[in-house]
Amino acid sequence: MTPDAGHAASADLLAIARRIALDVAETALEERRRGIAVEATKSTPTDVVTAVDRDTEARIRSMILDARPDDGIFGEEDDTHVGTSGLNWVVDPIDGTVNLLYDIPAWSVSIAVVDGPPDPEHWNAVAGVVVNPVSGEVFAASAGGGAHLGDRELRVNTEVALPQALVGTGFGYAVDRRRSQAEALLHVLPRVRDIRRIGSAALDLGAVAAGRLDAFYEQGLNPWDHAAGALIVREAGGRVGGPDGGRENDRLLLAAAPSVFDQLAALLHDAGVPAD
Known part of the structure; x- marks a missing residue:
């Protein structure tokens, strides 16, 4: 695959990830406004899961499989779905669940597509989207395509001591x-x-x-x-x-x-x- 073709493929995957993330972010915010409660705990009693976490991941999985049935899915709340394409979607349906629980406006939906196994030491990230449902901010990037916040191109700070x-x-x-x-x-x-x-x-x-x-x-x-x-x-x-x-x-x-x-x-x- 040529670099241009690779960038085009990354951009296509980013477009799918963005569409899914925005869709589920809107629904998750609606659920939060109706009120939520702790449904279960994970590693400790303070590490919580809500119905919003589980419902959001289920919707993400369904939408990914509709769009990309041969890809794998690796998420927080459900078992790994093994694909055949070599691409894996790495999903955090709600990152910042305690903030969600307390209605602190700093929680997000995070969706990435990686080439390789669901292991950060061995994958190559292809596309990624992070959406803050409360603020509406959308952080997004594709491999070789730069990073953006909405329409604004992002650059880290320079000359920092x-x-x-x-x-x-x-x-x-x-x-x-x-x-x-x-x-x-x-x-x-x-x-x-x-x-x-x-x-x-x-x-x-x-x-x-x-x-x-x-x-x-x-x-x-x-x-x-x-x-x-x-x-x-x-x-x-x-x-x-x-x-x-x-x-x-x-x-x-x-x-x-x-x-x-x-x-x-x-x-x-x-x-x-x-x-x-």
Whole structure:
């Protein structure tokens, strides 16, 4: 496949992902306005699932299979659907469920298409969309096609020094992990401009791409939390990586403007992130 043909295919997949994400985002917002409650818990009693999570993923899966029946689907709330095309859709129906539950307007629908297995260390992201249903903002990117917020092309901030960097992060739900993350934060916070904790990794990554944050890091993320957002950062000119200079994984995801990436990686290493 020529580069032009590859870009065209990525753009076509992005168009499908955008259409699906916008459709389910509207329905999820309507459900939130009618009121929601916790339906179940996942890893801990504070890690919750709502009916909106499950209903939204079911709608996404149905729409993907209607449009692309040979593709695989890897999501948070249901079993993996194994496809035959080599492409996998990586789906987070609601990223930021606790924000959704408390009606904090920072939750999102995240849909990505990747070439390869549903493993961020071995896939190549092709297209990704992150929609904030409350604000209506749509972050989107395709491989080689750049990143956009609506019609605006996105670029990460440039010439950022670590002491002036605004850094986003997040915390896990397990008590031991939260404790170690808080201890690491004590090392990081005095050495950067400030810290933000938004509650949706997908929106944090969109914020890095849009220059609203200079960097974002988190431990314990699942592939669906960052599949779309990491591509959006990369297509906006940012760097994304994981432990020891490798690809992002569940031990660490770091996304940042190029000028601050290495400095922040070194700072996190000094703070014991990721823990072995």
